[in-house]
Amino acid sequence: MAYLYAGLGIAMLTGIMAIFEMATSYVQFQNTWQPASIASSSLYYNGLQLKDQVITQTIAGNPGLDVCNAASADDVKEALDLDKLAYAFSGSVANFASGCSYTSSGHRIIFDSNKGLWSCALPSNHPVNKDSKCDFEV
Incomplete structure (x- = not known):
């Protein structure tokens, strides 16, 4: 026993x-979620870290590029090499007072002049809509 x-x-x-x-x-x-400008590349999936690096370099190289201007959203998508049909623009983001976002079915990018560039991978079967959120936004 x-x-x-x-x-x-x-x-x-x-x-x-x-x-x-x-x-x-x-x-x-x-x-481990941090702004894309200081996060290590091992934190992202499916090669999104490379896309974020290109976006960061493009923004740094074009200081006149107004990323959060709704009127120039198509021009910003072209400058950042984002698919115009796949990415939806949103001018307001919760917890990012001066931010905006571009969201596709598998990738969300948040731009904020105070907090920098944030990015995450969304599940592959995630629907594209204004309510798509990253894990760190919940």
Whole structure:
């Protein structure tokens, strides 16, 4: 009987340790989202970090480019090499007072003059609409 209880105790401790390990790794992943200008390239999926680097360089090279102007959204999409039909423009973004966003079915880019460039990969089956949000916006 003592062996049974010892075995059950070891099994319970192993399960509890596994749960704590999963929780800490999940929290650690959540804390890695940073602005694209300072984030490491390993934080993005499907090569989006390369697109974000090109966008950052284009904005730095064109200081007169008004990214958040709704009237020039098509010109901005062309300058940033974004597909005009795939990316939808939104002039207001929650938690980004002076920001705007361009969202496609798999990629969301948020521009904010105070907080910089933010980007995330959306699930591949995500519908394109104004309510599409990154994990760090929830």
